[in-house]
Amino acid sequence: MTWGCRGGERDAKVTTLPRLCGPGRGTLRWMASVTPLDFTGVTKIVVLTGAGISVASGLRPYRGPGGLWEEHPELADIATGEAAKTDPMAPWRAFGAVRAAVLAAEPNPAHLALANLEARLKGTATVTVITQNVDGLHQRAGSQDVVEFHGALRRTRCSNPDCTSQPFDDDSLPIDLPLCGTCGQALRPDIVLFDEPIPVDAEWAAKKALRDCKLFLAVGTSGTVSPASNLVRSAEYEGARTVYVNLTPMVPDNPAFQLRFIGKAEEILPRLLGL
Ligand SMILES: [Zn+2]
Numbered sequence: 001m002t003w004g005c006r007g008g009e010r011d012a013k014v015t016t017l018p019r020l021c022g023p024g025r026g027t028l029r030w031m032a033s034v035t036p037l038d039f040t041g042v043t044k045i046v047v048l049t050g051a052g053i054s055v056a057s058g059l060r061p062y063r064g065p066g067g068l069w070e071e072h073p074e075l076a077d078i079a080t081g082e083a084a085k086t087d088p089m090a091p092w093r094a095f096g097a098v099r100a101a102v103l104a105a106e107p108n109p110a111h112l113a114l115a116n117l118e119a120r121l122k123g124t125a126t127v128t129v130i131t132q133n134v135d136g137l138h139q140r141a142g143s144q145d146v147v148e149f150h151g152a153l154r155r156t157r158c159s160n161p162d163c164t165s166q167p168f169d170d171d172s173l174p175i176d177l178p179l180c181g182t183c184g185q186a187l188r189p190d191i192v193l194f195d196e197p198i199p200v201d202a203e204w205a206a207k208k209a210l211r212d213c214k215l216f217l218a219v220g221t222s223g224t225v226s227p228a229s230n231l232v233r234s235a236e237y238e239g240a241r242t243v244y245v246n247l248t249p250m251v252p253d254n255p256a257f258q259l260r261f262i263g264k265a266e267e268i269l270p271r272l273l274g275l
Contacts (some may be wrong), residue, residue, distance in 0.1 A: 024248045032132020034261060036274035039242070042125050042214040046206075046232055047114055048238075049131045051139070056108040056266040057134055058102055068098055081193040089157060089177045095189050097171050099153050102134070103171055107141035110219065111267040113273045115142030117271075128209035130231070132221060134191045136187035147205045149198050149227065155190035156182060198227075206231065213240040223250040223257055232256040245269065266272055 023119050028065045038047075042092045050063050053192065061067045062076065079094035107115075117143065118127035129138050134153040156170035158180040165182040167190045172178070178187040192198060198274045206227075210216070216235030218228045223244045232242050236256045242251065244257040261268045 007072075008252065012155045016135045019028070032269055033232075034271045037241075037272055039121060039125065039274075040243075041216075042121075044115070044209070044213045045121070045125055045215045045217075045233070046213045047127065047129050047217045047219060048221060048228055048234065049114075049129060050217045050221025050228075051132060052107065053110045053265045054108070054133055054135055054137055054220070055138055055160060055247075056110065056264065059105050059106040062098070076194075078260070079193055080195045082195055084159065084186075084188060084193060088188065089190045091191075091193060092174050092177070093189065095153060098134075099189065100172070100173055101256075102136065102153050104138060105135060107137045108266045110263035110269040111137045111141035111143070113269040113275055114138065116275060117273045118143055118145065125210075126207075129231075130206050130209065131244070145209075147209065149192070149202050149206070151189070151199070153189055153191055156187050157190040158185060159188045160185040169232050207234070210234045210238060213238045214239060215243070216240045217243040217245060218257070219248065223254045224252060229254060229256075243272075246270070262272045 051059070062069050064070070075094045077083070078090040083090040114127065114129055114152070115138070121127060126145060128147060129143050129147060130147040131138055132149050134148070134150050134169070136152050136154050154169060154171055155167045155180070157167035158165045160180065160183050163180060163183045163185065165180055179185065180187055208229065213235050216232060218232060221228050223232065224244065232254065233256055236244055241259070242257045243259040243261070245261045245265055247262070247264060249260070249262050250257070261272065
């Protein structure tokens with residue numbers, strides 16, 4: 001079941017399912033009535049994506065029922081920078097299975113729709129994807145302007161901050177601790193572990209993208225907590241149209257979003273982006 005709702009409007013359908021769009025808000029839109037967004041005059045588009053956009057690619061969340069770590073919940077405890085300091089193999093144990101899953105995953109219609117939009121609007125509008133995912137599927141789909149808030153699991157880097165070596169593409173699944181060829185210290189996946197901050201350059205790129213943003217979409221991520229809650233506020237401040245696409249409604253509702261589409265990203269995005 002898929003629907004969307006528009007903030008500030010009401011119709012008879014809302015009274016039958018008001019909780020779906022937040023208390024007292026929204027016009028219920030069934031999937032069949034999801035119409036393409038109008039890109040006329042839109043010069044800058046920013047899309048924030050989260051785990052929900054990659055579910056159709058076979059990538060499960062880390063935690064919770066059906067999660068990658070469901071059988072080994074202790075892995076969540078070692079997926080931190082603090083754990084890596086005392087046990088450099090910890091990130092590899094925590095994310096080895098995730099890297100294997102990422103290697104087997106393919107971009108789905110939601111990733112492809114965003115890449116298509118960027119190519120289609122080239123010359124008239126920029127499309128920046130800010131992703132919380134580490135799977136690299138946006139780039140594999142063809143998106144060129146991608147800001148990785150949490151790094152990339154198919155890259156490896158040295159754990160020594162003073163080392164001169166650069167992160168490198170890496171699909172290996174190490175059993176023994178891999179060591180840096182430059183300084184001899186432990187290598188680690190080039191991702192942001194759970195207690196680590198978003199890289200400064202990624203934050204800066206996101207802020208730059210949001211300047212003069214005309215259209216902001218949050219896809220497959222919570223609309224009520226950071227980073228979506230912060231980014232949508234910035235976009236709203238810039239006067240952008242703001243759109244939420246996710247499998248579940250926001251609880252509580254975030255009024256900074258003007259349009260809401262509840263359902264599968266791989267079904268909604270191709271229609272919404274006019275494919
Ligand atoms: Zn090194």
